[in-house]
Amino acid sequence: MTPEQNPQIPPDAHITVRDLSMAYGDFVIQHDLNFTVHRGDIFIIMGGSGCGKSTLLRHLVGLKSPAKGQVYFDGLSFWEAGQEEQETVKRSFGMLFQSGALWSSLTLAENIALPLGEYTELSPAEIGEIVSLKLALVGLAGFEEFYPSEISGGMQKRAGLARAMALDPDILFFDEPSAGLDPVSSRRLDDLILELRESLGATIVVVTHELASIFTIGNNSVFLDPETRTIIASGDPDILRRGCPDPKVRSFLNRGET
Amino acid sequence: MITPQDTAIGQASVIYTRPEEDCLLIRLTGGWTLKDGIPSIDEFSQQITGNGPIRLIRFDGNDITRWDTSLLAFLTRIIGDARQQDMTPDLEGLPEGVRRLLGLAAAVPPQQDTGRVTGHTALLAHIGATTLNYLQGAPEMARFLGEVTLSFGRLLRGKAQFRRADLLLIVQDVGPHALPIVSLISFLVGLIVAYMGAVQLAQFGAQIYIANLVSIGMVREMGALMTGIIMAGRTGASFAAQLGTMQVNEEIDAFRTLGISPMDFLVMPRMLALILVMPLLTLYSDLVGMLAGLFVAHTAFDIGTFEYYHQTVHSLDLRQFAVGISKGTTYGILIAFAGCLRGIQCGRSAQAVGQATTSAVVTSILFIVVAASLLTIIYQQLGI
8 A cells, every 4th residue: 555545644654653552461561652754764762761662663673563553664554464565675674683683603794794695686796895895884894704702792783783784774773772882882873873864865763762862863753651651752852852841751851850 | 997986886786665655766776787687577566566556656876886778678667567557757867878768769669560460379370370371382383383384395495595504514513513422322222222131031042132122122213212312402402592592682583674584594404404414313323222232242142243243134124224214303303393492482581591491302302202102103003
C-alpha cells in the first residue's frame, strides 16, 4: 500500500508507528504509541532507564513483534507483509547494537564483508576495497585483520557502525551509541552521525539518554514515560527543553533542574 | 594515631526509656558496625506491646561512636514497625548523616506492578506453573524443528547462506579433535564388554565367542551409543555455549536484522558437521572396541590373534555396520538439534549460557537414550 492510499500516513513519512503496544507476556511495557519519522530525520527515542526505549527499537527493526498496532515503512505495514517483503525492507536497515554485536568468530573485515557478500554481486576484490573504505570512514583503517576481542569497546562500536553502513542503508538504527564511550569519542560519533545524514541522506533513529547527543544531533523525538507507559512528549528536543508543558520532560532535558 | 576514644569503642547497645506517658525514647550508644551484626528489635517489640499505648518514638544518638549500614538497617526495621502501628518516629536526635541516608532510602517508593509475583506461592500453584513452563517447551521445539527442516530444504536447493570455511572449522573441531577421548572410552568399553562376557563364557569353555560378543555388541550398539554420549557432552555443550554467547552479545540479532537466517548460517553448518562426522567416529569407535576385545582375549584367555580375527569376521556382515552407523548418525542429528536449540533459546545473561549448556547435554542424552531404545526395538522387529 502506498502512502497516498493510506490516509493515516503523512506523504513524506519514512517510518510511521500506529497504536503500537509492546509487552513481554502479560506485562505491558508501553501502549498506544503513535509517531512519524520523516525522511532525513535524526529521530531520538528518549526516556528514563527501563522505560522500554530499546524494546521499541527492537520492534522497529523487526526483532520483536508488537502485541498490538502497526509499523509502516514507506507506507508498507511491516508486520502484515509477507516474509519476502519483510526481508526486502530489512535490507534497507543498518543497525548499531548497544555492544557493537560484531560476530566474534570473524575479523573486522569479514564482519563487514559478510552482508556485502550475501546481498551484492561484487567480486571479493571489490568487497575488500569497500571494507577498507568503510573502516576508514569510522577511523579504523588498518584494523581489517583484527578480531573483535582484540580491540577496545569504543573501537568495537565504530566497527559495528562500519558494518551497519555496509549496504548503504536507508535507515540507520542506533541503540545507545554513546554508552560506554568517553566524552571525546562520544562527540566524534555524534559528528559522524550528522555527517552520515548529510552525505547519505539516511534517516536515523537513535535510542539514547545522553543529553549532549540529544541536542547536538536530534531534530525530532519522542519521550517515553515509564509511569504512564506511553509517549508524553514529542517534537524537536530543543523546543521541548524550553517549552514542554510536561514538567517530567523539562526536568529530564534539563538534568533535573527546572 | 589512636586516640583514647578509638580504643573505647564499645559494642552497639540500645536502651529503651519512657520519659513521658506516650513516648518511647531509644538511646543508641557504642560502635555500630556490620561485622558485629545487627542487634535484634525483639526488645523494641516488647516495649511497644506492653506498658500502655505509645504515639511518639524519639531517638538519642549522641553517644554513637561510629556507625555504618548496620545502624541504618536497625533503624529501618524500627521505623517500619512503628509506622505500621501508627506511631510517629521523630528522627531529630539521630546523627545528621543517618537522617539524610534514611531520607534518601525513603525518597523513591518501591515500584508496584512490575509484572513479577513475589512472595510465597502455594505448592500446587508452583507445580502448575512448572508444568505449564515445561509444556511451553514443546511448541518451541516443534517450531525449531520446522525451521531446521525449512533450512535443510534451502540447503538442498543450494539457497542456504553459510560460509564453507565455517563448516570445515566445525568439522575439524567435532571430528579429529574428538578422536583421543573417543579412543579412550571405546577401548575401555570394549574391555569391559569382553571381560564381562568372557567370565560367563569361560564356564562353558566357549571363550572364543568373546569375539562375537564384542564385535556384535560394539558394532550394533555400544560404538554408536558411547560416541553419542561423548559428543553430547563435548559438542552439544559447545554448540549451546557458542550460540548462547552469541545470543548474549546480540550477534544473533545482528544476523536477523540483516535478513540473514541464523538457522542457515549457524545451525546448518553445525548439523551438517555432525552428520558428516558421526558415522566416521562410530566406525572408528567400533574398531577400537574390537581391538580391546582382542587384547582381553589374547592376554587373559589365551586366544590367538588370527583365531579372534577369523571369528570376528565371521560374526559380522555389512548389515551390522549399517545398523550401528545409522544409529550413530541419528544420535549426531539429535545432538546438533538439542545443542543448537538450547543455544538459540538462551537468555541474555552469563547464567543463562550456563543453563543452556547444561540443558543441551541433558536434552541430548535424553534424546539419545530414547532413540537408542526405539531403534533397537524397530530393528529387532524388522529382523535386521
